[in-house]
Amino acid sequence: MSKPHARNFDSSLVGVTNSRKRIVIAAVLLVAGIAWLIVFTKVAAPHAFWEQGLGAEPTNPIPWMAKMKMWNYLIAFAMILASLWVAADKSTPMGRGRGVVIGMVGCLLIGLIWIVLFYLMGNTGKIPVMNRLGQWNLALGMAVIATSFAFATKWE
Numbered sequence: 001m002s003k004p005h006a007r008n009f010d011s012s013l014v015g016v017t018n019s020r021k022r023i024v025i026a027a028v029l030l031v032a033g034i035a036w037l038i039v040f041t042k043v044a045a046p047h048a049f050w051e052q053g054l055g056a057e058p059t060n061p062i063p064w065m066a067k068m069k070m071w072n073y074l075i076a077f078a079m080i081l082a083s084l085w086v087a088a089d090k091s092t093p094m095g096r097g098r099g100v101v102i103g104m105v106g107c108l109l110i111g112l113i114w115i116v117l118f119y120l121m122g123n124t125g126k127i128p129v130m131n132r133l134g135q136w137n138l139a140l141g142m143a144v145i146a147t148s149f150a151f152a153t154k155w156e
Contacts, residue, residue: 019091026087026094033079040065040072041128048072049132073133077140081147088150095154104151111144 039062040048047060048069060066068075084107087094094103118130118137130137 019093022086022089022092026083026092029079029083029086033076033083036072036079037076037129040076044072045128045132070132070136073129073136077143081143084147085150088154090154094151096156100151100155104148104155107144107148107151111141111146111148114144115141 044060044062044065046058047063048066050058065072084103086092088100088103089095093099115138117127118141121127121130123131123134125131133140
């Protein structure tokens with residue numbers, strides 16, 4: 001490609017605009033999922049899982065979130081996994097070349113580590129999210145591993 005043609009590069013031919021949209025959507029979903037998980041765990045969970053007779057009732061600044069209890073974890077992790085699925089498209093850097101391998105191996109390792117941590121730590125109280133999820137930690141670990149297959153289908 002000559003220099004004049006390189007300067008007038010049409011980014012729509014390679015899906016750069018689609019890539020930017022997908023990257024922004026993936027980033028927003030990831031940040032929203034992590035924020036949802038943190039807000040629920042730190043603010044609403046104490047009231048959601050409070051039982052009568054175990055001290056004073058904690059304050060509840062977000063009553064609608066406390067009423068959803070375990071559904072909050074599903075919402076948060078679904079947003080996080082959805083961000084990975086959106087990022088696995090061929091128009092994004094994570095959906096082609098080395099990004100596919102990084103995403104695939106990363107999800108496999110994170111899912112495996114999550115399951116191993118659950119088996120080793122159990123419900124000891126050291127990881128608050130794992131305590132509340134109980135046996136659902138296995139499903140979450142398997143979902144992260146299954147997400148790696150979204151990347152594997154894009155590998156060329």
